[in-house]
Amino acid sequence: MPGDSVLYSERPEWSDIQPIAQYETVTPVAPIFYSDEYKDATGYFRAVVKANERSERVLQLTEHIIRLNPGHYSVWQYRWSTLLALGSSLEDELLLMDELATTYLKTYQVWHHRRLIITELGGKSNPARELRFIRQGLNVDSKNYHTWAYRQWLLAHFNEDALWEGELPFVEEMLDEDVRNNSAWHHRFFTVWQSGVRAGEEDREYTLNRELSYTKEKIALAPNNGSAWNYLRGVLDFTKTSYSTLRTFIEPYTAPRDESEPEVLDLDNPLPSKDAQLPCVAAIEFLAEIYESEVDNAKRAAELYRSLAEVHDKIREKYWNYRVGEALSSAGQVVAS
C-alpha cells in the first residue's frame, strides 16, 4: 500500500517475474518524474499484463497502483477482468470501493468500477444501499457530476418502483439545502419526466400542476436563480404547455416592486419575496417569449429583448439583439439578411 517501504523488486514473493520498463527503446519527451514506489509498482504491472497473470497478488498490486493513481484506467480494467477470472467476491470489492470513493470522488473510474460490480451482481446487489452510499457522496460534494450520473444510471437500470419512491423527497431535501443546485434540479427532471410513467403517476395533468406549483414557489423564494427558470421552461416545453399560461405569475417579476400595490395572496401565483432583487432577467425573457407567441405583439417582445440588451443583461447584448431580430422576422416584419 502507498508508503510501504518495500518495493516489489525487493519482495521474494515477486522474484519470479521481471518488471518491464515503460520506455524500453525510446527516450520520451515530457517525462513524468515518478516516485520510486510508483515506477516499481507499474513496472511489475506491465509484467503481469504481458504474462496474462490472474492471481491474488495481481489484486494486491492493482489496488496499490489505484491508490497511487486512481486515474490509471488500464489498471482498473485489468483488476476487473482479474476479479472475474478468479471468481472473487464482488461484495467485498464493493466495500473496498466504498473506502476508495470517499478519497477519490472525482475520478470516472471509481464510479464506473462500482457500476460494473452492480451490473454483474444483478439481482444479488443492493441498489437501495447504493442510493444511500451515493447520498453520502453528495453530502461531501453536492454537485459531483459522476455521482449524480451514477445515481441516474442506477435508477434507470433497475427501474424498480421501490427505488424511485424516495427520489422526489430526496431531491426536495437537496433543494431545501441549496435551491441553486442545478444538478438536483436536473435530477428532478430526470425523475419526474424522463423515466417513464410509473404506477400511480398516470395523471400527468396532476404531475404538471404539482411541478409548476413547486417551481413557482422556489422562484418566489429567490427569483434570480437560473436553475429554477430552466426547469420551469423545461417542464413547459416537455409538456407542450404554452408559456402564456404563466403570464399572471411572471408579470410581478419583470419590474421593480410596486410598493403601492396591496399584496394579495394568490397561492397559484406566488409573489416575489420581500427581499427579491427585481426585475429578474429570466422573467423579462419569459414575458418576451409570451409576446412573441402572440399575434401582433412582436414589437412588445422586441422591446423587452432590447431592454435586456441595453439595460438588464448587457453582457449578452449580441444574443438579445439576435432575439430582437427573430421576434421581428417571425412576425414577417423583416427578411433576415
Added chain:
Amino acid sequence: MYAPTKTDNYPTQTSIDQAKVEQILAHHNPNYISPTLPNPHSPTSPTSPQTPQTPHSRPQRNEAKLNKQSHINFLARLLIQGFPDRYTSQDASQPWLIFWIVQGLSLLGVGLDAGNKQKIINTLLACQSPLGGFGGGPGQAPHLLTTYAAVCTLAIVGRPGPQGGWDQIDRKKLYDFFLSLKQPDGSTLVSPHSEVDVRGTYCLLVTSTLLDILTPPLSASTPSFIASCQTYEGGFASASQPYYSPYFKVRNESTLMSDPRPPLGEAHGGYTFCAVASWVMLAPLRPPSSNPSSPPNPASTAQTSPSPRPEYPTSQFTPSQEEGPKINTRSLVRWLTSLQGSPLELGAFRGRTNKLVDGCYSWWVGGCFGVLEGLGIDGANFSQFSHSKAHTSGGQGGEGEGAEGEDADEWADDDDALFNKKALQEYILYAAQAPTGGLRDKPPKHADSYHTLYNLSGLSNAQHRVHPSADVTELLQKNWVDTPPPSPASAPTSTPPSPASKPEETEETFERHDIYLSKLPSESYEAWNARRKRIWIAASAWSEDESEGSVAYVGGSDNRVNASHPLFNLTITHSRGMLNHFYGQSFVVPS
C-alpha cells in the same frame, strides 16, 4: 455595471461560493474600483476600508497583454524538462500532456525543431497498442481519448514517410478497435470495460475523419445517441441510458427502446462541445439533402414550419431537418449564451448553470459557438438589429462593461458572434494568465498545461471567425481527385500509388497507408469516393474569415494567436495537411 450576482438576500452554498470568486476577480479587473471591497491580496489588514486605487497601484493585475514569451517558456519547460511527481495522476494521459503543450505552442506561433518533433513522434508511437489505437502510455490499454490526443499531436509534428508517424498509425487495427467498442444504441465505450460518454464519440469521429476511416457502420445510430444526450436546459450530458435494462419488467431485455432514453448528468460545457462537434462531423455521412447548395431562407421556413419561429438555417453540410434525429439548436444557443459570466466575472464562461467560471470553458463553451458555424448558426442572420453596429458606444470606454485598458486598440464591436467575444478575451488576459507563465482556471490557482491550451484556444476562437467557407468549398469540389480502383495487374500486397501521390516520396521500403481501407466491400468505388469527398470537403472547408469585423484583438494585434479549426482544435494548416495525406489529395487551398 459591475454588480455582483443577485442573491435575493437568500444565501445558499452556491451563492456564497460565487461571491468569493467575484471578490477575487474584482481585483483583476482594471476598471473596477471598490473603495469598500476588502482586498484579499493586500499586505495590510484585509478588512480595513481601502482608498480608491489607481490602476498602477493595484496588486495582481494583468494588463491587456498576452505574455506570449512567458507562456512559451512555461510550455517548453514542461516539454523538455518534464513533469514533477504530482503529475503521476496524469500517467494515463501522456499523449494529452504532449498535445496540450504542442497545440498550445502552435497557437502561440511556435514550431518545434526536427529533433524534438522526432522525439515526440517516437514517444507517441510507443503508446500505440498492438490491439490498435493509442493508450495513455506504453503498455496501457488503448483508449479513445488518448487516441485523439496522439493523432492530433501527430498532425502537428508528424509527416508522411518512414518514422514520420503518419504512416506508422495502424489504421486497420484502429478501425477494428473502434468497431469493437461500439454499442447498440450508437454510443461507444471509451476503452474495453470502460464508460460510455460523448467525449469518446467526439474523439472517435475526429480521428476517423482525419485518417479516412469514417464509415457508415462506424457511425450507425450515433446521431440518435447524441440527440438523446440533450437535456431540457439545451446543453448535453455525458451519455444517455438506453433503457434496455434486464430489470425492465415489460420488455425483452435485448430490445433497445427509443423512449425513454434519459440523459445521464446535467447539461455540461465539455460534453456539449463534444456532442455538437460530433453532430457536425456526422453531417457528411447522412444522405445529402434535396437542396444541398442553398440554405433555406429563414423567413420562408417560418411560413412552412409548424412553429411560429424560423428554423435555424442549414448549411450545405446538414441534411433536411425533416427526417431523422434532431437537436434543438434554439435551446442550445440559449443555454450556451447563458453560461457567460457577468462583467464582474470578466465575461468568463462557466460549464454548468450555477457553477463557478473556469478558463477552460473559454474553449469548450466559447468554442462551441465556432462549431455552430458548421450548422450555419451565427449572429449574422439578424445582424441589422445589433445596436453595436449602429452605435459605437456599446462596448467602448465609459462605464460600459469591458472598457479598455490603456494600450488597447479601439474595439469596433461589429463582429457577428452570438456571445461577447470582447469580454471573454478580457477574462483570459486579465485573470487567466498566471504571473509566472501559463494560464489557469481562475486566480489564484496555479497554471497547468490543460488550462494553458484551453484558455489559448478560447482566446483564438474569440479573436477569429473560422467557418466553412462557401468559396473554399467550391474550390475543393473542383479540385478533389477520385482514387481509382487498384489496377488488376498490380501485386496483391502492394498499394498502387494514387494519382495524387507526391513525386518527392521515393522510399518504397515502408508500408504506405492503405488508401482503400474505408471502402466497404458492399459499395462501389463511385459511392466510396463520393462519401470520402463529402467528408474531406466538409473538414477542409473551414477557413479563417479575414473580412472586416471578423477579427478583433483586445489589447491589439500583438496579442494575436493563431486560428484553430473549431472541430479539431488544430490549426487549419495542420488539419488540411493530414487530411490531404490520408484522402490521397494534393490540392492546397491558396491563402
